Amino acid sequence: MIRHIEISLESQHGALLRVLGTIERRGWVVRAMDMDSQGNDAQTLRLKIERSRHHSGSFDTLTRHVTKLFCVRQIGVSTTQTDECAIVETSASPHAHMAAVATGAPA
Amino acid sequence: MTKTSPATIAKAPLSNRFTGAHMLISALEAQGVEVVFGYPGGAIMPVYDALPGSKLTHILTRHEQGASFAADAYARVSGRPGVCLATSGPGGTNLVTGLANAFMDSVPVVAITGQVARPLIGTDAFQEVDIFGITLPIVKHSFIIDDPDKIGEIVAEAFAIAQSGRPGPVLIDLPKDVAAAIMTPTPTPVAQKEALPILIRDDYEHAEHLIREARRPLLYVGGGVGISGAVPALRNFIARTGIPVVATLKGLGAVPTDAPEFLGMLGMHGSRAANLAVQNCDLLITCGARFDDRATGRLTGFAPNARVLHLDGDPAEIGKLRAADHALPGNLTYALNALHPGILSIDTWQGECSHDRVTHAARYDAPGDKVFAPALLKTLSERAGDDLIVTCDVGQHQMWAAQHCRFVRPEAHLTSGGLGAMGYGIPAGIGALYAEPDATVITVTGDGSIMMNIQELATLKRYGLPLKIVLLDNQALGMVRQWQELFFAGNYSEIDLSDNPDFAALARVFGLEAMTITTRAEVPGAIDWLLSCKGPALMHVHIDPAANVWPLVPPGADNHDMMEER
Numbered sequence: 001m002i003r004h005i006e007i008s009l010e011s012q013h014g015a016l017l018r019v020l021g022t023i024e025r026r027g028w029v030v031r032a033m034d035m036d037s038q039g040n041d042a043q044t045l046r047l048k049i050e051r052s053r054h055h056s057g058s059f060d061t062l063t064r065h066v067t068k069l070f071c072v073r074q075i076g077v078s079t080t081q082t083d084e085c086a087i088v089e090t091s092a093s094p095h096a097h098m099a100a101v102a103t104g105a106p107a
Numbered sequence: 108m109t110k111t112s113p114a115t116i117a118k119a120p121l122s123n124r125f126t127g128a129h130m131l132i133s134a135l136e137a138q139g140v141e142v143v144f145g146y147p148g149g150a151i152m153p154v155y156d157a158l159p160g161s162k163l164t165h166i167l168t169r170h171e172q173g174a175s176f177a178a179d180a181y182a183r184v185s186g187r188p189g190v191c192l193a194t195s196g197p198g199g200t201n202l203v204t205g206l207a208n209a210f211m212d213s214v215p216v217v218a219i220t221g222q223v224a225r226p227l228i229g230t231d232a233f234q235e236v237d238i239f240g241i242t243l244p245i246v247k248h249s250f251i252i253d254d255p256d257k258i259g260e261i262v263a264e265a266f267a268i269a270q271s272g273r274p275g276p277v278l279i280d281l282p283k284d285v286a287a288a289i290m291t292p293t294p295t296p297v298a299q300k301e302a303l304p305i306l307i308r309d310d311y312e313h314a315e316h317l318i319r320e321a322r323r324p325l326l327y328v329g330g331g332v333g334i335s336g337a338v339p340a341l342r343n344f345i346a347r348t349g350i351p352v353v354a355t356l357k358g359l360g361a362v363p364t365d366a367p368e369f370l371g372m373l374g375m376h377g378s379r380a381a382n383l384a385v386q387n388c389d390l391l392i393t394c395g396a397r398f399d400d401r402a403t404g405r406l407t408g409f410a411p412n413a414r415v416l417h418l419d420g421d422p423a424e425i426g427k428l429r430a431a432d433h434a435l436p437g438n439l440t441y442a443l444n445a446l447h448p449g450i451l452s453i454d455t456w457q458g459e460c461s462h463d464r465v466t467h468a469a470r471y472d473a474p475g476d477k478v479f480a481p482a483l484l485k486t487l488s489e490r491a492g493d494d495l496i497v498t499c500d501v502g503q504h505q506m507w508a509a510q511h512c513r514f515v516r517p518e519a520h521l522t523s524g525g526l527g528a529m530g531y532g533i534p535a536g537i538g539a540l541y542a543e544p545d546a547t548v549i550t551v552t553g554d555g556s557i558m559m560n561i562q563e564l565a566t567l568k569r570y571g572l573p574l575k576i577v578l579l580d581n582q583a584l585g586m587v588r589q590w591q592e593l594f595f596a597g598n599y600s601e602i603d604l605s606d607n608p609d610f611a612a613l614a615r616v617f618g619l620e621a622m623t624i625t626t627r628a629e630v631p632g633a634i635d636w637l638l639s640c641k642g643p644a645l646m647h648v649h650i651d652p653a654a655n656v657w658p659l660v661p662p663g664a665d666n667h668d669m670m671e672e673r
Contacts, residue, residue: 013239013253014240014249017243018243025244058426061423061426061427064422064423064425070248070268
């Protein structure tokens with residue numbers, strides 16, 4: 001099963017490794033990727049991934065694990081299982097307020 | 108307990124100038140940190156130079172793994188992040204098992220590692236390893252501090268992340284030149300925990316409908332209940348509904364083990380009553396649990412007739428291994444308090460569960476005069492009282508402790524549940540004693556596990572920590588031996604430990620009190636002795652080398668296919 005996923009990442013040390021590692025450890029294989037910058041503090045990562053044949057974890061579970069990462073701002077997923085890249089569903093990371101916490105602003 | 112303050116064992120700092128290391132210490136103080144567990148070395152030396160005179164009590168363990176396990180246990184008991192310190196290279200790599208342990212069991216730990224100076228990173232410098240990269244899969248998040256001005260902000264963020272949502276370990280890697288940089292003190296923000304979402308009323312009404320419809324509902328309680336502070340809410344929910352309860356290894360204590368609704372631990376070494384209830388229930392109310400393979404046995408055969416109502420603080424656990432018919436992701440306390448399903452028609456089911464609990468209760472009348480470990484642990488935990496904290500190593504003794512000890516709160520049972528790390532017990536006892544100095548802390552260990560971190564006996568002596576160690580010695584790696592006996596045709600391979608040292612003598616060399624027993628008749632006196640010891644003590648107990656842990660669900664089997672003692 002091929003799926004497409006688009007991830008908005010904080011530009012911070014290890015962010016790319018953290019996302020790719022999570023995807024692979026959760027039983028998916030990266031088939032293609034590209035990344036570009038959204039200015040100095042963010043990057044957009046587009047991935048074409050396929051579930052490992054030895055793994056049965058759902059795509060929904062994978063996206064929830066990726067969304068949990070603190071370097072992830074937003075994630076978009078395709079709703080189809082085809083090669084067409086149609087990113088239509090997005091969700092914001094629940095951690096968007098963390099910078100405010102760190103600077104002492106109200107959460 | 109004697110606390111040796113760093114000021115009494117170290118000279119004054121070499122420099123009075125304010126450095127990045129001072130900023131780090133100040134930031135830790137701002138987060139309310141009182142105790143840190145660690146081990147110094149080259150790259151972390153600026154931090155150790157800044158420690159004397161601070162408000163932090165530093166506990167010098169004899170191995171960084173001990174520091175990481177102690178920080179883990181401190182966090183589990185205190186509910187506040189545990190902090191460990193290590194230098195670069197081997198210091199950091201020695202923390203790895205402890206970080207993995209905290210990650211698997213969702214424990215808030217902040218680990219701070221020294222790193223070589225920024226210009227040396229990537230040059231294969233002395234004691235340089237990429238600890239950031241090594242630990243990526245086993246931390247909730249991690250930082251490399253590349254600017255002294257970011258120290259306070261990053262420390263605050265690390266504490267916020269470690270505690271928020273599903274807790275976990277956070278690593279801060281601090282290059283030596285950043286720690287040594289002269290800087291101006293700045294105020295440090297205080298970390299705030301991220302609040303978990305609270306659902307709308309409609310979500311609860313559907314959950315209540317499922318509970319009302321059920322005739323055989325069962326609560327399946329995991330470590331998430333204790334982690335999230337939802338124990339009172341859970342107990343109130345049980346009081347309102349009378350629904351029977353089973354617990355995972357990490358869920359033990361959320362409901363007192365002697366409560367009438369409690370059927371025992373489920374899973375591979377669970378009680379028969381608990382496993383039968385799971386297999387026969389028609390609604391499994393999963394509360395802060397994650398369908399771990401040790402709990403479920405063959406997943407497709409687990410609770411085969413049940414709908415699943417899943418309550419969890421971590422949305423990623425919903426549907427990960429077992430689809431939920433309805434889920435309440437978010438704040439567990441709020442969810443449990445919000446559920447009011449009304450009068451339930453479950454009298455028959457409650458009767459069945461109670462009957463199974465009595466009929467299949469553990470027996471303590473094993474024949475012979477050798478020490479029967481389950482009976483010893485049961486009696487010891489009952490004698491120790493409600494302030495008992497048991498820290499376990501991993502193996503047969505760990506399962507006996509889980510099955511037979513009396514626990515009245517989740518903090519009473521510290522065990523390496525997800526990772527299964529031998530060597531956890533003694534350093535965890537150290538951490539527990541700093542979190543709750545008045546508790547009766549008992550480490551239950553085996554002759555294999557104790558050797559994994561035996562150097563921490565020196566830490567017990569150094570700080571006068573009154574840890575009570577029960578060493579169950581079967582002269583073998585008992586759990587491996589049991590599996591080789593049952594599933595590998597008795598082909599015993601590399602499990603013999605019959606050349607063990609004299610553990611009581613060894614403990615005395617470290618400065619502990621110690622005694623050895625070999626027969627059942629000696630048990631009452633030994634328990635009296637252990638509970639009366641004022642300082643660190645070790646009770647070395649010879650048990651039957653052939654003793655096994657029962658019941659046992661064989662790998663790949665359904666939970667009702669339990670093997671019993673032959």
